[in-house]
Amino acid sequence: MTAIPMEYGLVLAAVLFAIGLAGVLVRRNIIFLLLSIEIMLNASGLAFVVAGSRWNQPDGQVMFLFILTTAAAEVAVGLALALRLASRFKTLDVDAASKMQG
Amino acid sequence: MLSYLWLVLALPFAGFFVLAVGGARLPKSAVAWIGVGTIGASALLSILIGAGFLIAPPPHHAYTQTLWTWIHVGAVTQKVSLYLDALSLIMMLVVTFVGFWIHLYSAEFMERDEGYSRYFAYMNLFVGSMLTLVLADNLLLLYLGWEGVGLCSYLLIGFWYKDSVNGIAACKAFIVTRIGDTAMLVGLFLLFFSLHTLQIQDLMHRAVEQWPVGSGLATAAAALLLGGAVGKSAQLPLQTWLPDAMAGPAPVSSLIHAATMVTAGVYLIARTNVLFALAPVVQAIVAIIGAVTLVGAGFSALTQWDIKRVLAYSTISQIGYMFLALGVGAWSAAIFHFMTHAFFKSLLFLGAGVVIQAQRHEHNMFKMGGLRKQLPVTFWTFVIGACSLAALPWVTAGFYSKDLILWDAWHSQQGSAWLWAAGVIGAFLTSLYTFRMVFLTFFGEQRQPVDHKPRLRVIVALVVLAAFALCSGFLELPQTLGNVPLFTSFLHNALPAVNARPFPTGLQLLFQVVTAVVVLGGIYLSYLLFLRDRGFVQSATNTPVGQVLHRFWFTGWGFDWLYDRLLVRPFIWLARADKGDVIDLIYSEIASVTRTLHELASATQTGRVRWYAMGIAFGAVIILAIVRSR
Amino acid sequence: MTTTFYVSAAVAIIATAMAVTRSHGVHALLYLIVSFLAVAMVFFVMGAPFIAALEVIIYAGAIMVLFIFAAMMFNLGQQAVPQERQWLKPGMWIIPSLLAAILLAQLIALVFAGGGRNLAAGIATPREVGIALFAPYLLGVELASLLLLSGLVGAYHIGRHLRRSDATP
Numbered sequence: 001m002t003a004i005p006m007e008y009g010l011v012l013a014a015v016l017f018a019i020g021l022a023g024v025l026v027r028r029n030i031i032f033l034l035l036s037i038e039i040m041l042n043a044s045g046l047a048f049v050v051a052g053s054r055w056n057q058p059d060g061q062v063m064f065l066f067i068l069t070t071a072a073a074e075v076a077v078g079l080a081l082a083l084r085l086a087s088r089f090k091t092l093d094v095d096a097a098s099k100m101q102g
Numbered sequence: 103m104l105s106y107l108w109l110v111l112a113l114p115f116a117g118f119f120v121l122a123v124g125g126a127r128l129p130k131s132a133v134a135w136i137g138v139g140t141i142g143a144s145a146l147l148s149i150l151i152g153a154g155f156l157i158a159p160p161p162h163h164a165y166t167q168t169l170w171t172w173i174h175v176g177a178v179t180q181k182v183s184l185y186l187d188a189l190s191l192i193m194m195l196v197v198t199f200v201g202f203w204i205h206l207y208s209a210e211f212m213e214r215d216e217g218y219s220r221y222f223a224y225m226n227l228f229v230g231s232m233l234t235l236v237l238a239d240n241l242l243l244l245y246l247g248w249e250g251v252g253l254c255s256y257l258l259i260g261f262w263y264k265d266s267v268n269g270i271a272a273c274k275a276f277i278v279t280r281i282g283d284t285a286m287l288v289g290l291f292l293l294f295f296s297l298h299t300l301q302i303q304d305l306m307h308r309a310v311e312q313w314p315v316g317s318g319l320a321t322a323a324a325a326l327l328l329g330g331a332v333g334k335s336a337q338l339p340l341q342t343w344l345p346d347a348m349a350g351p352a353p354v355s356s357l358i359h360a361a362t363m364v365t366a367g368v369y370l371i372a373r374t375n376v377l378f379a380l381a382p383v384v385q386a387i388v389a390i391i392g393a394v395t396l397v398g399a400g401f402s403a404l405t406q407w408d409i410k411r412v413l414a415y416s417t418i419s420q421i422g423y424m425f426l427a428l429g430v431g432a433w434s435a436a437i438f439h440f441m442t443h444a445f446f447k448s449l450l451f452l453g454a455g456v457v458i459q460a461q462r463h464e465h466n467m468f469k470m471g472g473l474r475k476q477l478p479v480t481f482w483t484f485v486i487g488a489c490s491l492a493a494l495p496w497v498t499a500g501f502y503s504k505d506l507i508l509w510d511a512w513h514s515q516q517g518s519a520w521l522w523a524a525g526v527i528g529a530f531l532t533s534l535y536t537f538r539m540v541f542l543t544f545f546g547e548q549r550q551p552v553d554h555k556p557r558l559r560v561i562v563a564l565v566v567l568a569a570f571a572l573c574s575g576f577l578e579l580p581q582t583l584g585n586v587p588l589f590t591s592f593l594h595n596a597l598p599a600v601n602a603r604p605f606p607t608g609l610q611l612l613f614q615v616v617t618a619v620v621v622l623g624g625i626y627l628s629y630l631l632f633l634r635d636r637g638f639v640q641s642a643t644n645t646p647v648g649q650v651l652h653r654f655w656f657t658g659w660g661f662d663w664l665y666d667r668l669l670v671r672p673f674i675w676l677a678r679a680d681k682g683d684v685i686d687l688i689y690s691e692i693a694s695v696t697r698t699l700h701e702l703a704s705a706t707q708t709g710r711v712r713w714y715a716m717g718i719a720f721g722a723v724i725i726l727a728i729v730r731s732r
Numbered sequence: 733m734t735t736t737f738y739v740s741a742a743v744a745i746i747a748t749a750m751a752v753t754r755s756h757g758v759h760a761l762l763y764l765i766v767s768f769l770a771v772a773m774v775f776f777v778m779g780a781p782f783i784a785a786l787e788v789i790i791y792a793g794a795i796m797v798l799f800i801f802a803a804m805m806f807n808l809g810q811q812a813v814p815q816e817r818q819w820l821k822p823g824m825w826i827i828p829s830l831l832a833a834i835l836l837a838q839l840i841a842l843v844f845a846g847g848g849r850n851l852a853a854g855i856a857t858p859r860e861v862g863i864a865l866f867a868p869y870l871l872g873v874e875l876a877s878l879l880l881l882s883g884l885v886g887a888y889h890i891g892r893h894l895r896r897s898d899a900t901p
Contacts, residue, residue: 003850004737009778010843012741016748016771018836023752024715025828028819029812031757031802033711035764038799039748042791046771053778056852058861061783062869065861068790069876073883075795079802080890092806093819098709719831726838730845 009050016043030082030094034075041071103154104165107184110147110194111237113140114230118223125219134209137222141205141229145198152191156592163187163595164303166239173242180300185239188596192437193236193369196444200361200567201229207452207563208353210556211459215351221261225357228254232362236369241290241300244370248286248334251363252279258358259350271349278343282333286370289326292319306376315380324381327374328388331367335421338395342661344418348410352455355410360417360451361444368424368440372433375597379431385516389429393524396422398659400531404538405656408465409454412539415658416491417447419528423507426525430517432510433597434590439503441589442574446490446500449567453484456560457543460552467539472548479561481544483568488540490571492533492625495618496583499575504529505617506580509610515601522613526620533624541632582611737777744770755816757808761799768792778851782858 020043023036045067052060082092089096117140125133155165168183186194205225212221231250238244260272294300296319297308313320331337336344347359358364371378371388378385396419403415420443427436460477461470474481490500508529512522556564578589590599631639642648654660683690706717747767754760768791775784803809865873 003853004734004777006849006851007843008737008741009774009851011840012744012774014836014839014843015745016767017839018832019745019748019752021719021835022825022828022832025712025719025831026820026824027752028712029757029808029816031799031806031808032752032760032816035760035799036752038791038795039751039764039767042768042771046774049775049778049780049783050851052856053780053851054849056779056854056856058856058864061780061856061861062864062872064780064783065786065865066872066876068786069879072790072795073879073886075798076883076887077890079798080887082802082806083891086806094712095710097711101707101709102704716828716831719835723831723835723838726835726842730838730841 006050006054009053010047013043013047013050016040016046028094029092030085031092033094034078034082037078038071038075041067041074103151104160104186105167106147107151107165107167107186107237108169110144110151110198111184111230111233113144113147114226114233116140117226118230121219121223121226125223128219130213130218133219133222137219137226138202138205138209140226141198141202144229144233145202148194148198151186152195155186155191159595160186168239177298180240180242182243183239184237185302186237188593189369189372189437190236190596192441192593194233196441197229197232197236197362200444200448201357203563203566204353204357204361204448204452206559207356207455208351210559211353211455212351217261221258221351224254224257224261225354228258228358228363232366235366238302240302241293241305244302244373245286245290248283248330248366251358251366252276252283252334255279255347255358255363258354259347261350261354268349271343271346275343275347278340279333282330282340285326285333286330289323289330292323292326296323302373306374309377309380313380316382317380320377320380321384324374324377324384325387327370327377328384331370332391333367334370335364335367335425336418337367337422337425338391338398339661341395341399341418342658342665345411345414345658348408348414352410352451352458355413356448356451356455359414360447364417364421365424365440365444368421368428368436371425371428372437372597375428375433378428379598382516385429385431387429389426389511389516389521392422392425392427392429393521394422395419396426396528397524397531400528400535401655402658403535404531405652407468409457409467409470409539409543410451410465412467412535413447413450413454416450416532416535419532420447420491423504423525423528426511426521427507430511430514430521430600431598432507432514432600434593434599435503435506435510437593437597438578438589439507442490442499442503442571445567445574446487446498446571449483449487449564449571450491452560452564452567453480453487456480456556456564457484459554460556461550462553464550467542469549470543471546472544473552474544476548476552477544477555479564480556483564484544485540486568487571488536492536493529493617493621494625495614495621497572499571499573501617501621502575502578502580505614506578508617509580509613510600512613513600513602513605513609515603526616529617530620530624533621534628537625537628538632541628545633580610580614582614733777737774740770740773740777743767744774753820755813755820756810757803757806757812757816758800761796761803765792765796768796779853779855781855782861 017040020036020039023039024033027033027036045064048063048067049060052058052063085094085097086092117136120136121128121133128136164185164187166183166185168181170182171179172182173180205222208221208225212218215221228251231247231254233247235244235247235251238247256272256276259275260269262268290300293305297305297312299305299308309320333340344359344364348355350358378388399415399419399422403412403419406412406415420439424436424439424443427433427439456477457470457473457480458465460473460480464470486498490498493501493504495501504525508522508525511517511525512519577586579586643652657663744767747763747770751760751763751767754763768787772784772787772792775781775787806812
């Protein structure tokens with residue numbers, strides 16, 4: 001097969017990361033916020049795998065495994081926090097928890 | 103004996119201290135014993151010291167007693183030391199002696215007042231400060247006494263502080279005299295910086311050595327000291343406070359504003375007479391101030407209805423006589439008049455106090471009348487005092503002292519016929535308004551019943567002072583009437599004699615006759631206008647010219663109005679304009695700029711997660727840009 | 733193979749963009765699952781089959797399902813669409829998009845600054861990944877397990893005091 005330049009893989013990762021970032025900055029619902037964070041994590045993992053594939057070594061995949069673990073743990077805790085937010089403020093609006101302002 | 107001099111000072115201060123600390127807890131009789139007793143002991147001691155001084159005078163007729171060193175910083179050394187010579191001896195005797203009788207009077211007069219111990223504490227402090235002023239060896243200690251008497255004057259004028267009018271009068275007195283005090287302080291600085299000493303005798307010697315007659319420094323120093331004297335002695339232009347100071351109790355007016363504090367200015371000028379001799383312009387101004395004030399105050403006294411205000415303007419007028427004497431170089435005559443004035447004026451104030459208390463605190467003479475039968479002792483002593491004030495010829499002390507001044511005003515080298523004429527007009531006015539006061543208060547029909555009659559202590563004080571008001575003049579009889587120059591010859595140990603110009607013999611007798619005629623004429627005119635038929639005066643006052651003149655003289659020649667427009671209102675306007683504290687704006691602006699920056703910075707803390715995420719992303723963009731640029 | 737790569741990449745990008753912009757919760761989640769499947773395809777093309785499988789199983793299978801459970805619990809379906817529409821006004825997109833675009837441009841510039849290389853032709857088999865995990869990265873594995881434990885404990889603790897009636901907003 002014709003080789004795929006490494007840059008394209010990294011560009012893909014960058015684009016996905018940027019979309020995820022835009023999502024984090026825009027969405028107000030906490031679930032969608034967490035979703036966008038997942039997108040960003042996935043994109044960074046993609047970058048690692050691309051890098052590992054460039055050298056034809058498994059290290060990139062190992063790193064992705066760790067990122068995956070992190071994402072899983074983070075989602076669990078994050079959703080628990082979302083529960084607490086919902087019970088405390090009766091809304092999923094992440095702007096409701098802005099008491100530390102000023 | 104002379105070494106006990108410090109005790110004369112210490113006793114009143116000790117009395118003040120005891121009464122200030124524990125007076126409220128002591129019974130009234132104990133307070134009276136302490137308050138009056140300390141002054142009595144001081145008076146007795148002064149008499150003994152005076153006797154000692156006369157019998158065995160110290161070398162150069164001056165005795166110095168150094169108590170301790172007050173300031174010792176670098177080249178500046180000021181000691182607390184007392185100086186006793188003829189002048190300060192006479193001042194000390196008058197202050198303690200008259201002070202004692204007034205204190206005795208107050209022991210009964212202020213009986214029913216709840217501030218009894220406070221009163222005696224302040225009075226003792228006053229006498230102590232006045233003695234400090236009089237006995238001071240250097241100008242700094244004198245200034246201490248000066249300020250002390252000013253403070254006590256404020257405290258005692260505003261004694262009945264619950265009525266705010268009294269407080270305002272006290273503030274007015276303090277502020278107006280403060281203006282004079284500041285001038286005096288500048289004068290002290292000037293003297294110290296040029297002559298490097300404030301010790302009075304030293305100062306006089308150095309001034310004569312270093313400053314020629316009429317030099318700028320001497321003139322400036324003398325003028326500044328004159329400023330202080332004018333303030334304390336209520337002469338033009340700082341005389342506005344004394345009529346309002348009558349808000350205080352009658353014995354306070356008697357002691358402070360008749361006999362002692364207001365003569366502090368006279369004492370100062372007499373003490374530093376060398377400086378004034380070195381500045382003839384200033385000395386001439388002293389005489390002119392005296393002459394103008396005595397005539398002006400005389401007219402004002404003629405229109406007053408409050409008995410104490412008549413006496414206040416009368417005091418201003420009589421001190422004008424003393425200034426007149428000082429201005430023409432008749433130093434001893436001024437001190438002689440001071441002594442007789444202390445006796446008769448304090449007597450008059452004490453009598454006025456009795457009358458006011460008897461008429462249920464009524465001050466208006468037109469609402470009094472016919473009191474001579476109900477208050478006989480008061481009446482006779484008051485009449486004696488009035489005669490002395492009016493200078494009734496030959497029998498009263500006032501005649502001899504006033505006549506001496508009038509004679510010196512004419513025959514001194516620095517005197518002039520105009521000054522003499524002013525003095526004569528003043529004498530006429532004095533007898534006119536004095537007997538107006540007597541006739542309105544004690545003669546005629548009684549309008550209000552007598553409420554409260556004086557008892558032993560008051561009567562004793564009045565009688566003793568009346569005796570002295572009559573007899574103290576016999577210390578100094580002029581050449582034409584017996585030639586007893588006891589007083590002036592004693593004082594010539596301390597003060598220079600008058601520079602006389604030649605005069606034909608018999609002129610002195612003529613002048614005395616003129617004075618006598620003027621005085622008797624004034625008394626007779628007063629009898630006609632105020633006892634026989636008051637209708638003439640009333641109709642004269644109702645004419646348009648009469649009304650204007652009456653109001654003009656009533657308000658003390660409009661000085662209060664002038665000062666209000668000229669000084670007080672602009673100052674208040676300025677204070678109001680600066681209400682936001684314009685100068686402070688520089689510093690407060692720095693603070694508010696900082697606060698604005700803080701508010702800007704704290705606006706970045708919105709508390710919103712997405713905002714912080716944007717911050718992180720923005721930071722990443724910047725860091726990547728930096729990385730890219732390298 | 734290359735076409736697979738480009739097609740999967742395009743699908744991933746489009747699906748992610750849709751996921752981020754939807755107002756209906758479940759729709760967004762489903763789009764994201766599609767995106768993850770596309771990314772798994774990309775992994776496969778790049779010679780990382782193990783990770784491709786894991787992406788599908790764990791990421792799309794477990795994590796996304798967890799999200800769907802949460803969406804169900806919070807009633808993020810049709811009921812919440814008006815609320816989301818209100819929060820997602822078009823004007824709100826401008827600055828975030830701008831920032832993301834600038835970041836993207838910088839990243840792309842950085843990526844293309846290095847020397848060009850191609851992806852290797854070989855496949856990193858699961859066997860190699862396993863050997864790597866148990867030899868050089870053993871510590872990492874242990875730490876990952878510790879992380880999962882802490883995540884578990886944390887999630888349990890944080891969610892514990894919730895009263896059942898407060899669960900739904």
